[in-house]
Amino acid sequence: MLAVPTTCPFCACGCGFYLLVENGQPVGVAPSETHPVSHGRLCARAWHAHQAVLWGERLRHPLIRRNGNLEPASWTSALNHLTHRLKDLIDSGKPVGMLGSARATNEENYLAGKLARAGLRPNNIDFSYRAVCRSLIQGIEDVTGAFIPSITLQEVESSETILLIEGDLAETHPQAASSIMRALEQGARLVTIGCRRTQMVRLSSLHLEAVPGDEGYVINGLLAALIRPERGDRRVATADTEEYASLIHNLETSEVTEELRRAAEWIARAEWAVPMPGLRDQCRGTAAAVATLAAITRHLHRPGSGILPLLARSNARGACEMGIAPDRLPGYEPLACGPTQDRLQNLWDRSLPASGGTDVETLLESVSGLIVLADDPPSILPGARRATAALQKIEFLAVLDVFATPTTEMAEVALPIASFAETEGTLG
Numbered sequence: 001m002l003a004v005p006t007t008c009p010f011c012a013c014g015c016g017f018y019l020l021v022e023n024g025q026p027v028g029v030a031p032s033e034t035h036p037v038s039h040g041r042l043c044a045r046a047w048h049a050h051q052a053v054l055w056g057e058r059l060r061h062p063l064i065r066r067n068g069n070l071e072p073a074s075w076t077s078a079l080n081h082l083t084h085r086l087k088d089l090i091d092s093g094k095p096v097g098m099l100g101s102a103r104a105t106n107e108e109n110y111l112a113g114k115l116a117r118a119g120l121r122p123n124n125i126d127f128s129y130r131a132v133c134r135s136l137i138q139g140i141e142d143v144t145g146a147f148i149p150s151i152t153l154q155e156v157e158s159s160e161t162i163l164l165i166e167g168d169l170a171e172t173h174p175q176a177a178s179s180i181m182r183a184l185e186q187g188a189r190l191v192t193i194g195c196r197r198t199q200m201v202r203l204s205s206l207h208l209e210a211v212p213g214d215e216g217y218v219i220n221g222l223l224a225a226l227i228r229p230e231r232g233d234r235r236v237a238t239a240d241t242e243e244y245a246s247l248i249h250n251l252e253t254s255e256v257t258e259e260l261r262r263a264a265e266w267i268a269r270a271e272w273a274v275p276m277p278g279l280r281d282q283c284r285g286t287a288a289a290v291a292t293l294a295a296i297t298r299h300l301h302r303p304g305s306g307i308l309p310l311l312a313r314s315n316a317r318g319a320c321e322m323g324i325a326p327d328r329l330p331g332y333e334p335l336a337c338g339p340t341q342d343r344l345q346n347l348w349d350r351s352l353p354a355s356g357g358t359d360v361e362t363l364l365e366s367v368s369g370l371i372v373l374a375d376d377p378p379s380i381l382p383g384a385r386r387a388t389a390a391l392q393k394i395e396f397l398a399v400l401d402v403f404a405t406p407t408t409e410m411a412e413v414a415l416p417i418a419s420f421a422e423t424e425g426t427l428g
């Protein structure tokens with residue numbers, strides 16, 4: 001029996017295990033004792049990962065739609081059909097685009113980006129889950145200038161104070177929940193913000209109630225408790241800038257309760273504190289407030305302190321890093337970054353389009369041709385009906401996926417690809 005090391009594909013915690021393979025078939029899972037994230041611990045989902053390749057209806061052959069039905073075809077005829085249809089659209093000046101995926105590896109996403117920019121030649125490239133996590137990413141970038149987690153799950157375990165925003169981690173990110181529980185065993189304080197009585201809330205030292213979507217209001221209360229001038233706390237970073245003056249001004253009306261004061265005190269005093277934006281990731285203001293809180297309490301760039309945004313999809317960050325966004329190049333460099341543009345043009349031996357593309361929702365409604373790599377907009381985007389209606393109107397739709405999905409059902413060409421258990425690659 002072979003034991004092949006791999007990374008769990010089910011959430012962004014990135015646990016490691018061995019897939020046990022017999023006669024070319026995955027038959028079981030064994031935890032990796034030395035893996036830096038999971039240390040031999042796995043949640044229930046991962047123990048069944050070997051069965052994941054069988055969970056849905058696998059695409060097994062290239063398919064071409066003929067007389068309304070998807071029919072098996074050879075690789076040569078499917079690829080010829082795909083290239084002729086796309087070339088006709090491009091030659092007639094019609095817009096085309098590409099979707100990458102938060103499920104695909106970094107290497108697959110990089111190639112998708114290269115195909116879009118150097119081959120199809122627009123910057124119409126995105127992935128559906130980015131529409132869900134875009135606000136979280138932008139909110140953190142607004143304050144820190146980058147979207148890079150400043151701590152690891154391992155470091156969470158030695159934190160003194162953890163601030164968790166609206167997350168049922170035991171269900172969605174079990175390894176992160178387990179890291180928090182280890183920190184609690186060593187005396188850490190957990191402050192939760194949200195509206196649901198989750199398992200993490202029951203373990204918290206202090207719970208701050210927030211109505212859904214209004215977590216930012218509570219975080220502003222924490223900020224107000226920290227930076228009001230009368231407090232004069234030297235542990236809080238202050239700056240003689242317009243932004244800082246405007247922050248103080250904006251927080252003047254924020255209500256500061258005794259609970260907020262206590263939580264603010266814990267965060268400010270802790271040597272290692274971790275604000276973890278949770279799963280309500282549509283709110284840019286909340287994410288920016290969390291980042292401001294981390295910056296102002298000097299926890300942003302201190303080893304063992306920082307922000308750990310928990311995304312739901314295993315490789316959303318990797319897809320961003322590979323430039324699967326209409327305004328970003330590989331390395332998450334802005335589209336207008338001259339040196340990166342030059343480097344890519346030399347590497348790919350093509351001039352690259354200069355003007356920005358559109359976000360996934362607009363992209364679906366504006367292109368005439370689309371290639372979709374392991375993405376399924378109707379299952380991911382907030383408006384499933386709108387996504388389906390947009391996909392149905394696209395003149396030529398090609399889908400590359402492991403399983404049949406609502407998107408493959410609308411495709412003119414569907415191509416089977418390898419599952420996580422059958423391919424090599426890295427995750428971001």
Ligand code: SF4
Pocket residue numbers: 008009010011012013014015038042043044045046173174175176
């Ligand atoms: S916590 Fe996430 S990455 Fe870890 S084993 Fe469970 S599903 Fe996989």
